Amino acid sequence: MATGIKDKVAIIGMGCSQFGERWDVGAEELMTEAFNEALGDAGISREDLGAAWLGSALDDVNIGNSALPLAFGLRLPRIPVSRVENMCATGTEALRAASYAVASGAVDIAVAVGVEKLKDTGYGGLPLRTKGFFNDLWMPYGSAPGGFAQLAGAYRARYGVSKDELKRAMAHVSWKSHQNGARNEKAHLRKAVDIDTILNAPMISDPLGLFDCCGVSDGAACAIVTTPEIAATLGKNNPVVVKSIQISASNGWESSADGWDGSYVVNTREAAKRAYAEAGVKNPEQEISLAEVHDCFSVTELVTMEDLGLSKDGGAVKDILDGKFDADGKIPVQIDGGLKCFGHPVGATGLRMVYEMYLQLQGRAGNRQRDNVRLGLTHNLGGSPSNSVSAVGLFGLLD
Amino acid sequence: MNGITVAGTYLPQARIARSEIAKAHAWAISALKGKSRGQRSAAAWDEDAITMAVESSRALLSSGVDIDQCVFASTSHPYIDRSSATIAATALGLADDVITSDAATSRRAATSALIQALRSDSNTLLLSGEKRIAKPGSWAEIVWGDAGAAVLVSNASPQAQCLGWHSRNEDCPDFYTATGFHPYQGEERWIKEQLLSGIATPTIRKAIEKAGVNAADITWAVLPDPSPGCEKALAKELGLNATLLTQEIVANAGDLGSSHPLFGLALALERAKVGDTILVASFGNGCDALIFKVESLATHASADAQLQGGSAGSYMPFINSRGLFDIDCGPRAERVDKTALSVHARYQRDITSFTGGKISESGAVQFPKSPTALDNAAATPAQYIDVCLASEQASVVSYTADYLTYTPQPPFCFGLVQFKNGARVAMEYVDVPSEGLEVGDQLEMRFRIKHIDRERGYRHYFWKAAPVKSNNGEQN
Numbered sequence: 001m002a003t004g005i006k007d008k009v010a011i012i013g014m015g016c017s018q019f020g021e022r023w024d025v026g027a028e029e030l031m032t033e034a035f036n037e038a039l040g041d042a043g044i045s046r047e048d049l050g051a052a053w054l055g056s057a058l059d060d061v062n063i064g065n066s067a068l069p070l071a072f073g074l075r076l077p078r079i080p081v082s083r084v085e086n087m088c089a090t091g092t093e094a095l096r097a098a099s100y101a102v103a104s105g106a107v108d109i110a111v112a113v114g115v116e117k118l119k120d121t122g123y124g125g126l127p128l129r130t131k132g133f134f135n136d137l138w139m140p141y142g143s144a145p146g147g148f149a150q151l152a153g154a155y156r157a158r159y160g161v162s163k164d165e166l167k168r169a170m171a172h173v174s175w176k177s178h179q180n181g182a183r184n185e186k187a188h189l190r191k192a193v194d195i196d197t198i199l200n201a202p203m204i205s206d207p208l209g210l211f212d213c214c215g216v217s218d219g220a221a222c223a224i225v226t227t228p229e230i231a232a233t234l235g236k237n238n239p240v241v242v243k244s245i246q247i248s249a250s251n252g253w254e255s256s257a258d259g260w261d262g263s264y265v266v267n268t269r270e271a272a273k274r275a276y277a278e279a280g281v282k283n284p285e286q287e288i289s290l291a292e293v294h295d296c297f298s299v300t301e302l303v304t305m306e307d308l309g310l311s312k313d314g315g316a317v318k319d320i321l322d323g324k325f326d327a328d329g330k331i332p333v334q335i336d337g338g339l340k341c342f343g344h345p346v347g348a349t350g351l352r353m354v355y356e357m358y359l360q361l362q363g364r365a366g367n368r369q370r371d372n373v374r375l376g377l378t379h380n381l382g383g384s385p386s387n388s389v390s391a392v393g394l395f396g397l398l399d
Numbered sequence: 400m401n402g403i404t405v406a407g408t409y410l411p412q413a414r415i416a417r418s419e420i421a422k423a424h425a426w427a428i429s430a431l432k433g434k435s436r437g438q439r440s441a442a443a444w445d446e447d448a449i450t451m452a453v454e455s456s457r458a459l460l461s462s463g464v465d466i467d468q469c470v471f472a473s474t475s476h477p478y479i480d481r482s483s484a485t486i487a488a489t490a491l492g493l494a495d496d497v498i499t500s501d502a503a504t505s506r507r508a509a510t511s512a513l514i515q516a517l518r519s520d521s522n523t524l525l526l527s528g529e530k531r532i533a534k535p536g537s538w539a540e541i542v543w544g545d546a547g548a549a550v551l552v553s554n555a556s557p558q559a560q561c562l563g564w565h566s567r568n569e570d571c572p573d574f575y576t577a578t579g580f581h582p583y584q585g586e587e588r589w590i591k592e593q594l595l596s597g598i599a600t601p602t603i604r605k606a607i608e609k610a611g612v613n614a615a616d617i618t619w620a621v622l623p624d625p626s627p628g629c630e631k632a633l634a635k636e637l638g639l640n641a642t643l644l645t646q647e648i649v650a651n652a653g654d655l656g657s658s659h660p661l662f663g664l665a666l667a668l669e670r671a672k673v674g675d676t677i678l679v680a681s682f683g684n685g686c687d688a689l690i691f692k693v694e695s696l697a698t699h700a701s702a703d704a705q706l707q708g709g710s711a712g713s714y715m716p717f718i719n720s721r722g723l724f725d726i727d728c729g730p731r732a733e734r735v736d737k738t739a740l741s742v743h744a745r746y747q748r749d750i751t752s753f754t755g756g757k758i759s760e761s762g763a764v765q766f767p768k769s770p771t772a773l774d775n776a777a778a779t780p781a782q783y784i785d786v787c788l789a790s791e792q793a794s795v796v797s798y799t800a801d802y803l804t805y806t807p808q809p810p811f812c813f814g815l816v817q818f819k820n821g822a823r824v825a826m827e828y829v830d831v832p833s834e835g836l837e838v839g840d841q842l843e844m845r846f847r848i849k850h851i852d853r854e855r856g857y858r859h860y861f862w863k864a865a866p867v868k869s870n871n872g873e874q875n
Contacts, residue, residue, distance in 0.1 A: 123729065123731060125731075128731060133739040133742040134745075134767075136736075137738070137849070137859065137861065138767065138861050139825055140813035140826060141804055141811070142804055142811065142813045143803035143804040143811075150814050204801075206800040206835060208799075255815060256766075257763060257765070257773055258821045258823055262796050262797040262815060262838075386797075
């Protein structure tokens with residue numbers, strides 16, 4: 001009987017590079033920036049590492065396949081290194097692998113690094129990708145905003161929400177992230193934007209306007225994990241620990257069978273259910289202190305509030321407009337600016353979210369620190385709502 | 400003897416007002432103003448001779464006739480050496496032992512093939528489609544139209560019997576299009592006064608004589624009109640009292656090339672009463688003429704509604720989608736659309752005919768088939784019962800109009816489509832109204848080009864979903 005990894009993995013060091021349009025550096029420099037911060041934070045040397053995982057989602061953009069970009073980039077001491085990829089859940093996937101290695105006793109200390117270098121493609125948005133020789137014969141080439149925009153009409157149809165009302169709630173989501181991002185010195189976008197600007201922005205994928213979409217960024221984030229026992233020997237007696245990391249992947253039901261109405265994300269609900277069970281969370285709306293969710297697009301954050309149980313089904317529009325998820329709300333969501341404004345270097349994003357939880361749980365989040373942070377949630381959503389990989393992580397203190 | 404069992408037509412959604420084309424070129428070619436009456440039909444970027452011909456013939460298959468051969472006539476075949484008839488036959492779900500052949504390089508291609516089909520003892524699906532590319536500012540650009548038309552020729556309950564025909568070959572081109580060049584036309588008065596009188600008139604007279612009817616008694620006539628006034632002049636020379644259909648077609652859609660006589664025949668069959676006679680003639684390096692007698696009322700109607708339907712299109716997207724005005728679509732247009740031929744070969748019949756499957760009569764329908772079935776992990780592909788989705792009723796599950804994805808005619812509309820039989824497929828939407836689509840809107844399938852490999856010229860065909868009745872209110 002599986003016992004899970006709750007409280008079996010301690011995070012003893014984290015780092016996060018400056019996110020943004022990093023014309024000045026390449027992927028190696030970004031990884032080094034995040035890794036050096038994490039190494040210093042952990043108070044260990046690279047020789048103490050037993051294994052490493054590299055998360056990068058878009059292997060053909062500057063980083064490359066295999067372990068070598070990480071092993072070369074950080075000059076790792078010939079330890080086992082693996083590259084993992086799971087679309088936008090890639091960073092969380094790297095941390096999951098490192099956590100499992102530690103929890104299993106296979107290694108004492110492991111490192112997870114997520115990185116993406118997107119701004120050398122020559123255009124905005126994600127790089128163009130084939131869906132594979134066979135799928136290209138029939139599957140539409142939709143963009144990422146196109147895939148997520150599908151949620152909007154389906155959500156409106158299910159709950160009888162008008163176009164204007166949904167658009168206003170979506171605009172509030174983006175407004176909030178800009179407010180938060182403006183206070184975060186590592187964020188990509190640091191300018192507050194007013195609601196009218198958001199509502200009147202050029203259309204990208206109906207009904208998502210420019211400000212409903214996160215940009216893409218360059219960046220890296222890193223976590224060093226070990227057991228609570230080893231953490232204690234390093235002087236970290238009440239470390240941040242992993243309460244759960246769960247992933248759920250579509251099997252084709254949403255996109256191929258008659259059943260799903262398109263207004264929510266099946267895998268987020270599934271991953272959340274398992275994560276709450278592993279972590280012992282009974283009432284997420286009451287127990288979760290703050291959340292970093294996959295706000296690739298404003299409408300994604302909106303439905304994710306319901307998928308995670310932070311809003312009742314059909315209640316997200318009102319909760320958002322009431323400020324429940326604002327920085328001073330009941331459950332701040334994207335207090336660091338989120339994908340929308342901190343940035344979205346795909347392979348790094350999951351680890352960037354954990355970085356914020358790590359800081360908040362230790363009271364180190366500076367001008368955006370919240371009081372009484374007990375349990376932080378991170379959430380990634382890769383692919384599109386109908387064909388997705390969703391990851392939910394829960395992080396708290398050992399005691 | 401074989402006759403016309405049923406006929407069908409297709410016009411693309413967009414109509415470009417000829418006045419708009421003339422206006423675009425007025426700074427240089429003021430003479431176009433004289434040709435600016437009416438409108439021309441304009442295929443979308445993802446339509447070509449094959450897709451339009453397929454659309455024109457889909458309704459014909461419900462006649463229940465066992466088709467022996469499929470003949471495709473066009474002067475704008477997308478490929479020189481990849482059979483249009485074979486692609487069309489596959490899209491239509493015809494059996495793999497149906498003989499497929501292509502007629503080309505003649506504006507008489509469809510009528511010549513029709514004569515042969517009528518003379519044979521085979522059940523023939525004769526399709527034609529035209530998307531001819533003409534130089535901006537040319538007479539052809541403004542006068543021509545894009546279309547598909549098809550007839551099913553068999554001895555099964557023919558709606559019309561052929562009373563007689565005549566064909567004449569004369570290498571006296573009134574215009575020509577050399578390979579790699581744009582169309583070039585001779586002097587209009589010479590065409591009207593010399594060529595038509597010298598070639599078309601005697602050929603048609605001979606056909607009328609062979610049919611044993613009086614010219615003055617013919618009810619409907621589809622005559623060639625290669626330059627203004629030819630139709631009327633021919634009718635006068637021949638002594639016809641028939642209703643002339645060509646100018647009506649030209650005014651609303653254009654000269655439809657090799658598809659024109661079939662489109663006109665379908666239109667006449669829709670309007671005809673039992674006992675009416677129809678003259679169909681085509682012209683170009685000779686002349687074909689056929690006389691039909693209507694024996695029963697049409698069981699399928701599409702041409703009239705299509706001629707009256709459509710929606711206004713714009714000139715700039717029109718020339719851009721035909722590769723005549725190559726706007727800068729940015730780096731996202733640099734996407735590589737190369738098709739892996741071996742992968743296409745593996746799945747082509749299911750992809751081109753939009754065939755999914757289920758593993759039992761009560762099983763869930765899925766597209767595409769997969770090694771592990773949606774509702775039965777133990778099933779293998781060989782166990783699938785084929786289910787064609789092309790004619791299934793469907794509705795919108797989700798929708799967006801995406802302005803980020805490159806497409807020659809933005810926006811790129813796509814979403815999840817729910818079929819009534821339970822299948823669900825992520826699809827592109829076409830012919831979407833400006834207000835977009837809503838969840839639950841009813842859809843029907845259209846055979847289209849999915850993508851074109853611009854470096855190699857390869858075009859890959861698949862199906863897209865369109866709002867019901869988008870095609871000009873066609874009645875099926």
